[in-house]
Each structure stands twice: as structure tokens, then as C-alpha cells.
Amino acid sequence: MQLIKDFKTGLWKENPIFRLVIGMCPTLAVTNTMVNGLAMGLATAFVLLASEIVISTIKKLIPGNVRIPSYILIIATFVTFVDYFMKAYYPPIAASLSLFVPLIVVNCLILGRQEAFASRNSVHRSIADALGMGIGFTWALLLLSAIRELLGMGSLFGFQVLGNWYPPMIIMVLPAGAFITLGILIAIMNQISNITTEDTHCH
Amino acid sequence: MKNQSIKMIIALTILGLISAVLLAYVYQWTLPIITEQNLQEEEKAVFAVLPGAEDYKKINKDGYIFYEGFDKSGARVGVATMLEGGGFQGMITLMVGTDPESGKIYGIRVLQHQETPGLGANITGENYQRNFVDKPFGDYQVVKRPVDQQEEPYKVEAISGATISSEKVSNIVEEAVESIKREFGGSK
Numbered sequence: 001m002q003l004i005k006d007f008k009t010g011l012w013k014e015n016p017i018f019r020l021v022i023g024m025c026p027t028l029a030v031t032n033t034m035v036n037g038l039a040m041g042l043a044t045a046f047v048l049l050a051s052e053i054v055i056s057t058i059k060k061l062i063p064g065n066v067r068i069p070s071y072i073l074i075i076a077t078f079v080t081f082v083d084y085f086m087k088a089y090y091p092p093i094a095a096s097l098s099l100f101v102p103l104i105v106v107n108c109l110i111l112g113r114q115e116a117f118a119s120r121n122s123v124h125r126s127i128a129d130a131l132g133m134g135i136g137f138t139w140a141l142l143l144l145s146a147i148r149e150l151l152g153m154g155s156l157f158g159f160q161v162l163g164n165w166y167p168p169m170i171i172m173v174l175p176a177g178a179f180i181t182l183g184i185l186i187a188i189m190n191q192i193s194n195i196t197t198e199d200t201h202c203h
Numbered sequence: 204m205k206n207q208s209i210k211m212i213i214a215l216t217i218l219g220l221i222s223a224v225l226l227a228y229v230y231q232w233t234l235p236i237i238t239e240q241n242l243q244e245e246e247k248a249v250f251a252v253l254p255g256a257e258d259y260k261k262i263n264k265d266g267y268i269f270y271e272g273f274d275k276s277g278a279r280v281g282v283a284t285m286l287e288g289g290g291f292q293g294m295i296t297l298m299v300g301t302d303p304e305s306g307k308i309y310g311i312r313v314l315q316h317q318e319t320p321g322l323g324a325n326i327t328g329e330n331y332q333r334n335f336v337d338k339p340f341g342d343y344q345v346v347k348r349p350v351d352q353q354e355e356p357y358k359v360e361a362i363s364g365a366t367i368s369s370e371k372v373s374n375i376v377e378e379a380v381e382s383i384k385r386e387f388g389g390s391k
Contacts, residue, residue, distance in 0.1 A: 032320050066211045070218055077222035081229050088233035091240055098293065098317055153321040170364050173321040 003128040010132030016109045017140035017182075018189040023109035027141060028178040030100050034157045037145030038138070039093045043086070043101060045134025047078045048110050049127065052118040056126035059119050071114045072105065079104045109137060147181050148172045245285065245298075248312040252300025255280045267382045272300070281309055282387050288375035291368045293317030295326070299379035301340070303387040308338045311376060323368030331369065334359045340380045343373045 010016065016023055026044065030036045051074050055062075062070045083101045086094040094101065104110065113133055118126040149155055152172030154162035171177045249259050249270045256272030263269075270283040283300040295316045300309040313327045325331055337352070343359045350360040361369040 036320075061214065063207070063211045063214055065207070066215055069215060073215070073218050073222055077225060080226055084229050084233040084237075088236040088240070091237075091244075095315060096317075096320070168321065170322060173319060 003124060006125050006128040007132040010129065010134070010136035011139075012136070014133075015136045015140055015189075016133055017137060017144075018186055020109075020112075021186070022112055023107045023137065025103060026100050026107060027144065028175060028182065030097055031141055031145035031148055031178055031181075032152065032173040033096075033149050034142060034145045035093065036096055037141040039086070039090070039097060040100065041134075041138030041141040043082050043097075044104055044107060044109065045130075045138055047075060047082060047104055048113060048134045048137075049130040050078045051075045051110060052113060052126040052130040053123060055114050056118040056121060056123045067119065068111075068115075071111060071119075075110055075114075076105045109133065144178070144181055144185065147185075148177055152177060244314060248285075248298035248314055249283050249300070251312050252283050252298050252310045253281045254300075254309055259283075264386055265382075267386070269383070269386065282383050284379045284383055285314070286375055286379045286382070288371065288378065290316055290371045291318050291323050291365070295371060295375060297372065297375050297379065299335075299376055299383075301380060301383050303383055306340045306384070308335050308340070308376070308380065311335045311372075313372075318365070318368045322362070323365040325362045325365060326368055326372050328362075331360075331362050331372075334373075335376060340384055341377075343377060345370045345373055 012019075014020055017027055023044070026040050030040045051071070054074050055071060079102060082104070083094075086097070086101060113129065117129045121129070146156060149157075150161070151169045152174075154160060154166045154168050169177075172181070246259075249272065250256055253259070253270070253272035255274050257275050259270045259272045261268065261270055268285045270285070272280045272283060274280050281300055281302045283298055285296065285298050287294050287296045289295070293316070295318070296314040298312040298314055300311070301307065302309060311332055313332075316324070316326060318324045318326060334350070334352070339356050341357050343357055345359045345361045345366065347361050347363070347366065350358045359369065359373045
């Protein structure tokens with residue numbers, strides 16, 4: 001039961017992007033196409049899962065004073081692995097994400113979860129947390145990039161879905177479009193959770 | 204206190220060692236695949252910009268990389284060069300194929316770029332690259348209107364919303380053409 005609760009936390013209640021508003025650098029930079037958003041979400045989720053497993057396993061062996069450098073070292077190892085792996089097997093995606101892959105190291109979502117969760121909880125609960133947060137991050141990136149790609153280029157996953165009648169809103173694929181979309185989405189999410197919490201108070 | 208620092212040093216050293224070993228392993232595993240892929244990309248681009256070429260020879264000269272393309276009988280069909288230059292956001296790598304004898308461009312291919320998707324990224328599209336097909340060597344001018352290649356051979360039609368990317372690419376093409384002219388002689 002606890003595991004399911006840990007898993008669900010990241011999906012909605014503490015969604016990294018819409019509720020915690022962390023990890024904004026990749027969120028704003030690479031969500032201009034759905035392929036990029038999905039690849040970034042999955043890469044981050046993998047690094048999060050792998051490092052939460054390792055850190056929750058060896059948390060007792062790491063002296064408190066050097067825990068942050070140790071976490072960074074572990075995270076950086078997995079990020080470099082992902083970087084090489086994408087370059088070798090998915091070169092077009094690696095090229096379009098370019099320097100944002102190595103930058104996953106400094107995504108505060110990952111370091112934040114190690115400090116707030118993996119270093120204090122069991123391996124099982126850390127896996128549940130990492131899966132929840134990773135999927136939460138991925139779906140948020142996907143939603144953001146779907147809106148931006150559809151409005152900015154008239155396509156989804158690179159397939160043209162809107163015909164020639166639609167004039168693409170170029171601002172949506174530029175950084176400004178990321179801020180506008182994210183702001184509106186967060187407002188909607190806040191509204192939805194306001195309504196749902198009011199409901200629970202009534203009962 | 205002293206005990207504490209020794210513990211810290213040991214922990215970090217061990218972690219560093221493990222991660223170094225792992226990464227060295229991953230690097231060795233992926234490096235041949237990455238190199239192979241780059242080579243294939245390069246080969247594909249050379250054949251794409253040198254029509255009729257069956258084989259090519261890579262030449263490094265004065266910091267430029269040239270590819271001399273040969274047809275079945277071994278006659279040279281043209282010279283291509285791979286050149287990197289600044290784009291709107293990052294570096295753009297181009298392959299430019301030319302015929303140095305008649306002094307015209309066969310075509311270009313974009314190998315790598317980081318231009319804005321939907322705008323500058325259209326430099327990889329046929330509509331933009333067609334600008335350079337059969338263009339004579341020279342200085343090119345990017346204009347924001349449709350261009351008739353027959354009447355205005357030195358004009359390049361910009362991608363709408365991405366004038367800077369269009370200009371950067373045509374600058375790289377100019378430099379590529381310049382270097383081929385220098386090394387392989389424009390007029391014989």
C-alpha cells in the first residue's frame with residue numbers, strides 16, 4: 001500500500017513539473033517537439049531510477065559530509081552512460097537533444113529526490129518513488145511538447161496532423177512558447193486540484 | 204575528527220574508481236558504434252552531393268577535409284568538402300559537392316545542426332537545399348523572396364522566419380566553394 005502511495009505521489013500530487021516546479025531547464029528547453037520531450041523524459045526517468053536504487057542501497061556507507069558529491073558522482077555516471085548509449089543507438093535524438101543530455105546531471109529533480117527520498121527510505125520505496133517521479137516528469141514533458149508541437153508546427157511526433165489551412169504559431173517552438181504553455185498548464189493544474197481538495201473537505 | 208576525514212576520502216575514492224571503471228567499459232562498448240555511424244553518415248553525404256560517384260578518396264589539406272569522387276571508370280566526377288560553421292544556435296556541419304572544372308555546385312547536405320525545430324531546422328529540407336543545386340561559384344546573397352535560379356544565380360531564397368540560419372548556411376557554402384577553388388583550381 002505504501003509503495004502504491006509512493007508511486008502515485010510523483011504522478012500528480014507532487015508532480016515534479018506542475019507541482020514542485022523543479023527541473024525547469026530541460027522542461028523549457030527541449031519540449032519543442034514530442035520526440036525530444038519523450039526522449040528527455042525517459043532519459044531522466046532512467047537516471048532517476050538507477051541512482052535512487054544505488055543510493056538507497058549504499059546510503060549507510062556514505063559519510064554524511066560527502067553525501068552530495070557522492071550523489072553527483074553516481075548521477076553523473078548514469079548520465080554519461082545514457083549519453084553514450086543514445087549517441088550509439090539513437091544518433092538523431094542525441095543530436096537534437098545535444099548538450100541537454102549531459103545537463104541531466106544538474107537537473108535538481110534527480111539530486112532532490114536522492115536527498116529527500118532515497119537517502120532516507122528503503123530500496124523498495126525508492127524504486128516506487130523513482131518510477132512515479134520519472135513517469136510524472138515524462139508525461140508532463142509529453143503534454144507540454146504535444147501542445148507546443150501542435151500549435152507551433154501543426155504536427156505530432158513529426159507527423160503533420162493540421163493541414164495547410166493552419167498557420168503555425170512560430171512563437172510556440174521558441175523558448176517564449178515554453179513559458180507561456182507551462183504557465184497556463186500550471187494554472188489549469190492548480191484549478192483542478194483546488195476543486196478536488198474542496199470536494200474532499202465537503203465530505 | 205581525523206578518522207572522519209579518512210572515511211570521507213575512502214568513500215569518495217572508491218566511488219570514483221567504480222564509476223571510472225564502469226564508464227571506461229561503456230565508452231569502449233559504444234565508441235566503435237559511434238565511429239561507424241559517423242563514417243556511414245559521411246559516406247552517404249558524399250555520394251548524395253556527388254552524383255555519379257562510385258568511390259571516393261578522403262584528403263586532408265590545410266585544415267580542410269576534401270572528398271574526391273570517382274565514377275566507375277575512375278574519372279573524377281567532382282570534389283566535396285565537409286565544413287563546420289556557426290549557425291543560429293550551434294554549429295552546422297555541411298557537405299558541399301562541387302564540380303571544380305565547370306565551377307558549379309552539385310548540391311549540399313546538412314550533417315549536423317542545432318537550429319530551431321520548425322524554423323531554422325528547415326535548412327535540412329529539399330526546398331532550401333534546392334537553392335544551391337547547379338549554382339556557380341561565387342558570393343551568395345540571401346533574399347526574402349522567391350528566386351528564379353536561372354536568372355539570378357547568385358541569390359539564395361531565405362527560409363521564412365529563419366533568415367539568419369539561411370545566411371549562415373550560405374556563408375558556409377561560400378567558404379567551402381572558396382577552399383575547393385583554391386585547392387583544386389577553378390579554371391583549367
